[in-house]
Amino acid sequence: MPLFFENPSPRSEPIQSICCIGAGYVGGPTCAVLAWKCPNICVTIVDISQERIDAWNSDELPIFEPGLEEIVKSRRGKNLFFSTDIDAAIIAADLVFVSVNTPTKTRGVGAGYAADLQYVEAATRRIALLSTKSKIIVEKSTVPCRTAESMRAILDATSPRPGVHFDILSNPEFLAEGTAVQDLLKPDRILIGALNTKSGKLAQDRLANVYATWVERSAIITTGLWSSELTKLAANALLAQRISSISSLAAICEKTGAEIDEVARGCGKDSRLGPHFLKAGLGFGGSCFQKDIFNLIYLAETFSLQPVADYWRQVLVMNEWTKASFSRTIIRHMFSTVSNKKIALLGFAFKKDTGDTRESPAISIARDLLVEGAEVYIYDPKVSERNMRQCLGAFSNFHFSSSVEAAALNASAVVVATDWDEFKPSSSSGKTAAAIDWTSIYANMNRPAFVFDGRGILDTAALQNIGFKVHTVGRGNLVDTLS
Numbered sequence: 001m002p003l004f005f006e007n008p009s010p011r012s013e014p015i016q017s018i019c020c021i022g023a024g025y026v027g028g029p030t031c032a033v034l035a036w037k038c039p040n041i042c043v044t045i046v047d048i049s050q051e052r053i054d055a056w057n058s059d060e061l062p063i064f065e066p067g068l069e070e071i072v073k074s075r076r077g078k079n080l081f082f083s084t085d086i087d088a089a090i091i092a093a094d095l096v097f098v099s100v101n102t103p104t105k106t107r108g109v110g111a112g113y114a115a116d117l118q119y120v121e122a123a124t125r126r127i128a129l130l131s132t133k134s135k136i137i138v139e140k141s142t143v144p145c146r147t148a149e150s151m152r153a154i155l156d157a158t159s160p161r162p163g164v165h166f167d168i169l170s171n172p173e174f175l176a177e178g179t180a181v182q183d184l185l186k187p188d189r190i191l192i193g194a195l196n197t198k199s200g201k202l203a204q205d206r207l208a209n210v211y212a213t214w215v216e217r218s219a220i221i222t223t224g225l226w227s228s229e230l231t232k233l234a235a236n237a238l239l240a241q242r243i244s245s246i247s248s249l250a251a252i253c254e255k256t257g258a259e260i261d262e263v264a265r266g267c268g269k270d271s272r273l274g275p276h277f278l279k280a281g282l283g284f285g286g287s288c289f290q291k292d293i294f295n296l297i298y299l300a301e302t303f304s305l306q307p308v309a310d311y312w313r314q315v316l317v318m319n320e321w322t323k324a325s326f327s328r329t330i331i332r333h334m335f336s337t338v339s340n341k342k343i344a345l346l347g348f349a350f351k352k353d354t355g356d357t358r359e360s361p362a363i364s365i366a367r368d369l370l371v372e373g374a375e376v377y378i379y380d381p382k383v384s385e386r387n388m389r390q391c392l393g394a395f396s397n398f399h400f401s402s403s404v405e406a407a408a409l410n411a412s413a414v415v416v417a418t419d420w421d422e423f424k425p426s427s428s429s430g431k432t433a434a435a436i437d438w439t440s441i442y443a444n445m446n447r448p449a450f451v452f453d454g455r456g457i458l459d460t461a462a463l464q465n466i467g468f469k470v471h472t473v474g475r476g477n478l479v480d481t482l483s
Ligand SMILES: NC(=O)c1ccc[n+]([C@@H]2O[C@H](COP(=O)([O-])OP(=O)(O)OC[C@H]3O[C@@H](n4cnc5c(N)ncnc54)[C@H](O)[C@@H]3O)[C@@H](O)[C@H]2O)c1
Pocket: 021, 022, 023, 024, 025, 026, 027, 046, 047, 048, 049, 052, 086, 099, 100, 101, 102, 119, 120, 122, 123, 140, 141, 142, 143, 173, 174, 175, 176, 177, 287, 288
């Protein structure tokens, strides 16, 4: 195991200048909120993508997050800057967040499982090459356990200037998309991992002081470097495991007449279990859960912990089965053929309040239906047709709709794939916006008119009263209706 040398000239003054490498879903919101809360710190978010930086500097931000636009616009040009001049931002910074993407490798050793660390390495090399003063380097990206060791080796081997020293911290991000701003303003915890050295502890304190501007000290947890790196993977694995658990129970509900929301409520009242993350649906999507579990599986296999790897793999197996099973249910109930039938797919984002479609369950559902020859019309309030086309690739024979009504006109079925509030009955959405007029939708659909509620957000009884044949995930109600 390589030795981690003490930084011989640690510094303790407050952080004044921050560079964030990576202007994505994490770098953008995280550092915009930081700039908003710390007006005395100059924050520059840099990226290699000119298109992304231009968007951050425009009226149309590259990502949709409730509350983010106001924050960005209030600080942009004051102490918050978006730039492609990566070198200048690195040189000026006291602290650098590395917030680049860490996707699953698609080729070579560990393909399909290991994290692709090429972007982390490129950013680290750039920091080493350009730094003219000592800096704190912060792993913000989700990385395999002991990545800081590789970063240390790269920094030590490539930094050309004597007297320039780096302290590496792990500060994983726990925000969820769609609630990023709230999560950042009031995080459950801030985790800062450091080496147990004098300079490591000093660096940890300096970053903690930045967060303490708006986060209670009791929520700022300091740990060792490796624990912090692993905690990020562990938290995501545990959350995803809970969704696979509820998906498996939903499948049993569909066969037995039990209702998954009632089961979840009954279980969630147990204070040892808690009520969160028990909503059954189409399994988990998003850029993180699957990737991070693959990462954990790879880590386990690297250490020959095969039962451990198999245990976590099953969480992913269950998730894939959940999506495929929902598609099969649609086809089975529509008399085992959807060929040439118009089907409205409501929602394409992986969850509500984001335009992000990475690993969205809607992609699998759309593909399954298109393969069967259905005429799929997709509507999503925040996802562009271009984005849908990129996601569906070869399956480009879908139709883009600009409203629920247009998607459902003359359709044989409506499928709800994302839990957008605008799809919910007005009483449960908590919004004043007009709810969907299902009576009018029904009047303009083929008979029998089916609704497949993949998110369990609709009023099943009300829809059945109108005349719809309804299948809600985790309920055996269509079987009851048809029998
Ligand atoms: N998306 C989330 O909600 C979320 C939450 C917590 C943690 N994370 C983790 O944070 C990391 C970033 O995720 P994301 O969703 O923001 O990814 P993203 O793809 O949206 O953004 C990453 C950005 O980094 C840029 N980049 C890559 N290499 C670069 C380089 N050398 N120099 C400058 N810019 C470079 C890319 O162009 C891209 O814009 C990942 O490790 C992810 O697992 C994501």
